[in-house]
Amino acid sequence: MTDKIDGVIAQALKLAPDQVRDDLAYGSIPTWDSLAHVSLMLDIEAAYDVEIDEDTMVELTTVGAIKEYVQGVAA
Amino acid sequence: MSQAPLLIDRVDGRSMRSGFLRSAQQFPDAPCLVIKGTTYDYAAVEACARRWAHAIVRTLGRPARRIGVFGYRSQVSYAGVLAALFSGATFVPLNPTFPRERTREMIRQAELDAIIVDAGAQEQLADVLDSADPPLLVLAPEAESLGSGAGQAILADELGAEPSLSDLPPLLPNDIAYLLFTSGSTGRPKGVPVTHVNASSFIDFAVGHYGITRDDRFSQTFDQTFDLSIFDLFVAWEKGASIYALQPLDLIAPARFITRNELTIWFSVPSIPALMRRKNTLKPDSLASLRVSLFCGEPLPAETAEAWQAAAPQSLVENLYGPTELTIACLWYRWDSASSAATCVNGLVPIGRPFPGLGAAVVDDNLETVEEGGSGELCVSGPQTTPGYWRDPSKTAERFVDLPGQQFPAERFYRTGDRVTRLPTGDYVYLGRTDHQVKVMGFRVELGEVEACLLSEPNTVQAVAVGWPVKDGSAEGIVAFVSGTDIDLDWIRQEASKRLPTYMVPRDVRVVETMPLNVNGKIDRLALTETLTT
Numbered sequence: 001m002t003d004k005i006d007g008v009i010a011q012a013l014k015l016a017p018d019q020v021r022d023d024l025a026y027g028s029i030p031t032w033d034s035l036a037h038v039s040l041m042l043d044i045e046a047a048y049d050v051e052i053d054e055d056t057m058v059e060l061t062t063v064g065a066i067k068e069y070v071q072g073v074a075a
Numbered sequence: 076m077s078q079a080p081l082l083i084d085r086v087d088g089r090s091m092r093s094g095f096l097r098s099a100q101q102f103p104d105a106p107c108l109v110i111k112g113t114t115y116d117y118a119a120v121e122a123c124a125r126r127w128a129h130a131i132v133r134t135l136g137r138p139a140r141r142i143g144v145f146g147y148r149s150q151v152s153y154a155g156v157l158a159a160l161f162s163g164a165t166f167v168p169l170n171p172t173f174p175r176e177r178t179r180e181m182i183r184q185a186e187l188d189a190i191i192v193d194a195g196a197q198e199q200l201a202d203v204l205d206s207a208d209p210p211l212l213v214l215a216p217e218a219e220s221l222g223s224g225a226g227q228a229i230l231a232d233e234l235g236a237e238p239s240l241s242d243l244p245p246l247l248p249n250d251i252a253y254l255l256f257t258s259g260s261t262g263r264p265k266g267v268p269v270t271h272v273n274a275s276s277f278i279d280f281a282v283g284h285y286g287i288t289r290d291d292r293f294s295q296t297f298d299q300t301f302d303l304s305i306f307d308l309f310v311a312w313e314k315g316a317s318i319y320a321l322q323p324l325d326l327i328a329p330a331r332f333i334t335r336n337e338l339t340i341w342f343s344v345p346s347i348p349a350l351m352r353r354k355n356t357l358k359p360d361s362l363a364s365l366r367v368s369l370f371c372g373e374p375l376p377a378e379t380a381e382a383w384q385a386a387a388p389q390s391l392v393e394n395l396y397g398p399t400e401l402t403i404a405c406l407w408y409r410w411d412s413a414s415s416a417a418t419c420v421n422g423l424v425p426i427g428r429p430f431p432g433l434g435a436a437v438v439d440d441n442l443e444t445v446e447e448g449g450s451g452e453l454c455v456s457g458p459q460t461t462p463g464y465w466r467d468p469s470k471t472a473e474r475f476v477d478l479p480g481q482q483f484p485a486e487r488f489y490r491t492g493d494r495v496t497r498l499p500t501g502d503y504v505y506l507g508r509t510d511h512q513v514k515v516m517g518f519r520v521e522l523g524e525v526e527a528c529l530l531s532e533p534n535t536v537q538a539v540a541v542g543w544p545v546k547d548g549s550a551e552g553i554v555a556f557v558s559g560t561d562i563d564l565d566w567i568r569q570e571a572s573k574r575l576p577t578y579m580v581p582r583d584v585r586v587v588e589t590m591p592l593n594v595n596g597k598i599d600r601l602a603l604t605e606t607l608t609t
Binding site: 014026027030031033034035037038039041042053054055057058061 | 347356580
């Protein structure tokens with residue numbers, strides 16, 4: 001589970017897998033801008049067959065929050 | 076404290092502060108700014124700005140010349156521009172999201188008298204002021220204390236007790252109202268001074284054209300270092316309307332922000348609705364509160380305009396066009412679902428026609444007017460044409476030119492560098508650039524500035540930056556190519572991050588053995604770009 005979401009995040013944010021840390025946040029690195037955030041949300045939707053609305057999009061702004069969300073929808 | 080009678084404009088008639096002052100006098104209790112859920116009324120914003128202006132004039136012993144406003148979408152960053160104008164100064168927006176070296180360079184070039192800083196930018200202060208000589212006066216309205224190295228500082232307590240500046244130093248119509256820095260092809264940001272007449276001409280057009288009233292609720296999507304933010308602030312203030320500042324998180328969920336705040340006026344780069352379309356959050360009839368929707372800063376795809384129109388059926392949708400040198404925007408085109416598709420070229424909405432009182436011409440490389448229907452460089456003339464680049468007469472002479480054959484409304488035109496053609500309808504259509512400037516999410520990037528940064532690595536012999544990938548006429552980012560031996564790519568990446576704003580930092584830097592050349596013996600940028608698609 002963690003490997004899968006780490007891979008999705010690493011690819012969307014153009015990071016090496018070992019750079020995907022829970023405290024990484026939207027806007028904290030140059031590659032996590034609004035464009036990348038929308039791409040990341042679309043990638044998560046495709047990978048986990050979910051639809052993420054705007055209210056949720058603005059909550060999923062750290063790697064930790066994304067992992068928690070994914071664990072919830074995959075449970 | 077009772078205020079003296081309003082004595083504005085006793086010398087000059089109009090200035091950028093006139094509209095705010097009139098609205099604050101007429102509607103003191105009306106909401107002026109809404110920031111992170113907190114509302115500041117006109118009286119409160121005016122009171123802050125007058126106190127800060129008093130502190131500046133008292134300390135300097137004279138009206139100020141130029142004041143930096145160092146903040147990000149905060150009450151201080153907005154009231155700060157008013158405080159600068161109230162103290163008789165030009166305001167110079169500075170952005171704490173920019174690298175410190177870039178801010179230092181802007182402060183060096185602007186030769187500020189003082190700087191107003193918000194809480195978020197305070198920690199950078201000592202760093203960005205280390206080159207200021209003599210030390211600047213610092214106003215920090217949200218600080219109880221500041222670290223060393225900040226020079227003479229006036230902090231929250233003192234500013235809270237400061238008297239109000241009731242007798243504002245006069246401003247003249249041709250005084251510089253604000254000084255913005257844009258990307259410069261020589262490797263340094265270049266300053267564009269804009270006068271009160273320039274700005275007032277735009278504000279007057281916008282207020283009348285869009286029928287602005289005090290009931291309007293404006294979005295504030297643009298960073299204050301981006302001149303389009305002037306529309307959000309000063310057009311709203313002209314009529315006593317309210318401004319809703321979008322924070323970075325709001326920019327990824329704009330539909331939610333619009334509906335929750337029942338915005339009536341939306342203004343952004345087209346990249347924002349493009350993102351909403353990708354995420355399927357731009358749904359039909361979902362933006363019912365909007366009555367005016369404006370896009371500017373990069374090409375507007377027809378599909379985006381139509382999707383926005385469907386989402387906001389009660390709203391007019393317009394594509395605005397204009398570089399900073401022509402004061403915010405100077406051409407406009409109103410989208411019409413029934414007829415506009417036929418006028419689009421390459422899937423892009425026309426940039427339209429000049430505002431009333433402005434003139435446009437399409438010229439060739441020799442500045443001769445091209446035949447009707449031909450393509451060439453767009454040049455624009457009129458009261459929004461700014462005086463020229465900040466302390467750079469040679470660059471000014473290159474871009475601000477007389478076109479003797481054109482006399483409406485004046486002979487002096489600004490060469491935009493944009494290649495256009497004029498349709499039989501009279502609307503202009505954007506075809507591309509005549510130089511190496513690109514737009515990234517609406518931000519203007521001179522590729523030469525990126526290349527100059529790359530060439531600062533000692534082993535780099537040649538450097539080429541390109542916008543890539545390009546979709547609907549706008550680049551998503553920058554990719555660079557360098558040639559030389561033993562190039563230190565890590566050093567290049569670090570240096571780029573230190574000197575360039577995020578949107579200018581190359582996402583990828585590739586080493587090539589030799590640069591490909593075209594038939595003219597110049598580096599073949601197209602060939603380099605094509606390697607990215609394979």
